[in-house]
Amino acid sequence: MTEPAASKVAGLVVRVGGARWYLGVESVVEVLRTPTIARIPGAPATVAGLVNHRGHVLTVADPVRALALPGQGGSGRDVVVVEEGSQRFALAVDAVIELVPEARTGLAALDLERVRQVVFG
Numbered sequence: 001m002t003e004p005a006a007s008k009v010a011g012l013v014v015r016v017g018g019a020r021w022y023l024g025v026e027s028v029v030e031v032l033r034t035p036t037i038a039r040i041p042g043a044p045a046t047v048a049g050l051v052n053h054r055g056h057v058l059t060v061a062d063p064v065r066a067l068a069l070p071g072q073g074g075s076g077r078d079v080v081v082v083e084e085g086s087q088r089f090a091l092a093v094d095a096v097i098e099l100v101p102e103a104r105t106g107l108a109a110l111d112l113e114r115v116r117q118v119v120f121g
Helices: 112-120
Strands: 011-016 019-024 028-033 047-053 056-061 078-084 087-093 095-100
Touching (some): 011 028, 011 078, 011 087, 028 047, 047 087, 078 095, 078 112, 087 112
Antiparallel strands (some): 011 019, 011 095, 047 056
8 A cells, every 4th residue: 555645835825915825835934814913113014014933033024015005005914934044034914825836927026135135125
């Protein structure tokens, strides 16, 4: 009897600004469901606030504003902790829709490098 192949996850499909986007699993650290996001007075619009991730304070980026996407800023209902380059930060997303076993054709990848550049310089 052969064992079934282990199912692999290639990425996440998330909703940001009313549209569906793809995030490759190699950049995703963890998904936080309904986290508490601490707002920062005077922060730029690209920063939704701060979140505690396992004892570390992370900046929560608003990808709608960072990438100048149409629609409302990320509601932060869900937060996806990501690592891009050597920078760990979080993304405020409207929802994590599904895990997918392969990259989705027809879905654009959310440009994490651009978000990182805009938010952190």
